[in-house]
Amino acid sequence: MAYIIDGKKISQEIKDELKVQAEALRSKGMVGALAVIQVGDDPASSVYVRNKKNACAYIGIESLSYELKSSTTQQELLDLIRKLNGDDCVKGILVQLPLPEHIDENAVIQAISPQKDVDGFHPENVGAMVIGQEGFLPCTPAGIIQLLKRSKIEIAGKHCVIIGRSNIVGKPMALLMLREHATVTVTHSKTRNLKEVCKEADILIAALGKPQFITADYVKEGAVVIDVGIHRDAQNKLCGDVKFDEVEPLVSAITPVPGGVGPMTIAMLMHNCVESIAGKE
Ligand code: GUN
Numbered sequence: 001m002a003y004i005i006d007g008k009k010i011s012q013e014i015k016d017e018l019k020v021q022a023e024a025l026r027s028k029g030m031v032g033a034l035a036v037i038q039v040g041d042d043p044a045s046s047v048y049v050r051n052k053k054n055a056c057a058y059i060g061i062e063s064l065s066y067e068l069k070s071s072t073t074q075q076e077l078l079d080l081i082r083k084l085n086g087d088d089c090v091k092g093i094l095v096q097l098p099l100p101e102h103i104d105e106n107a108v109i110q111a112i113s114p115q116k117d118v119d120g121f122h123p124e125n126v127g128a129m130v131i132g133q134e135g136f137l138p139c140t141p142a143g144i145i146q147l148l149k150r151s152k153i154e155i156a157g158k159h160c161v162i163i164g165r166s167n168i169v170g171k172p173m174a175l176l177m178l179r180e181h182a183t184v185t186v187t188h189s190k191t192r193n194l195k196e197v198c199k200e201a202d203i204l205i206a207a208l209g210k211p212q213f214i215t216a217d218y219v220k221e222g223a224v225v226i227d228v229g230i231h232r233d234a235q236n237k238l239c240g241d242v243k244f245d246e247v248e249p250l251v252s253a254i255t256p257v258p259g260g261v262g263p264m265t266i267a268m269l270m271h272n273c274v275e276s277i278a279g280k281e
Contacts (some may be wrong), residue, residue: 003151003253005226010150011055011143011263015058018267018274022060025277032091033062034118035084039069039077039103040070045096052094061273064090074103078111092118094269097168100260108258113195115236118272121167129175132221134280136272141173144205144226151205153224153253156181161198163187163241164207169228173205195211196216206241214242225254228261 025031034056038049049065056063059173077095084090093116099105109117114124120138128135148155160182164170174184187197198204198218206214209230219225229241240257248254255261259281 002248002251005147005151005253005255005260007147007255007260007263010147011267014267018270019059019275029078030277033064033089034092034273035064035090035096037066038096039068039072040100049096051266052269055270059270070100077103077108081111092116092273094119118269118276132179138168138172139265139268140169141176143268144261145176147264158202159183159200160188160203160206161185161201208241210241212239212243216246219250221248221250222252225251227255227257230257231263258267
């Protein structure tokens with residue numbers, strides 16, 4: 001029987017720690033808001049945005065909501081970001097991705113002040129992460145490091161195989177695991193012998209975005225499996241990139257979906273917001 005890594009419980013612990021920190025900052029007059037911008041009304045994005053605003057309310061951080069029409073022009077969005085960059089009350093700016101096709105995601109990310117980039121997506125923060133300097137870390141990979149550490153799973157010296165090379169998860173995950181002294185392999189859709197490579201992993205991180213793709217024959221006995229995927233199966237039930245029922249009996253620890261990585265992303269966003277209010281970045 002695998003140890004089920006409880007992301008809901010660990011994220012709650014982190015949020016409770018942050019609530020205390022935010023209160024201490026407030027008592028010293030240090031406050032600030034998170035500006036949350038959504039363009040269009042994609043239902044999945046609306047759920048994420050709502051969860052982010054609820055987390056702010058829980059921690060005691062003000063959130064400012066900008067719900068923009070899907071027809072919003074890139075210039076209008078950039079103008080709003082510039083206004084928020086110049087507003088001293090705003091300590092964090094989050095633009096929910098994906099954006100409508102007519103808007104250049106990179107231009108938007110680069111317009112956000114690196115000091116307010118609580119998603120950790122700005123090239124300046126990405127660069128700082130690459131060379132191990134201070135900066136905002138991207139929330140999902142940082143949350144996975146916390147899941148492992150707080151579950152007392154050793155990382156140093158382990159072989160970590162990451163499936164997926166996105167800018168939001170796969171690539172930064174590789175850098176953070178390297179920072180923790182893992183030996184890292186990044187795989188992707190063109191990787192040859194994917195099963196064999198995955199079977200070498202002590203820690204397997206599935207972020208490929210394909211429902212229940214990772215079956216028992218991708219996994220070494222006793223490995224730790226982290227599932228970043230979130231999908232709906234044919235019965236409309238939430239599932240991940242990993243076929244949980246088949247993989248769980250084989251491994252030493254695994255994250256469930258839901259209740260694994262998902263809640264950690266928001267906890268780490270709150271962590272970045274509190275750091276920004278504290279003036280650490
Ligand atoms: N879309 C999917 N994940 C994320 C995230 O971590 N931040 C933002 N802003 N958008 C996302």
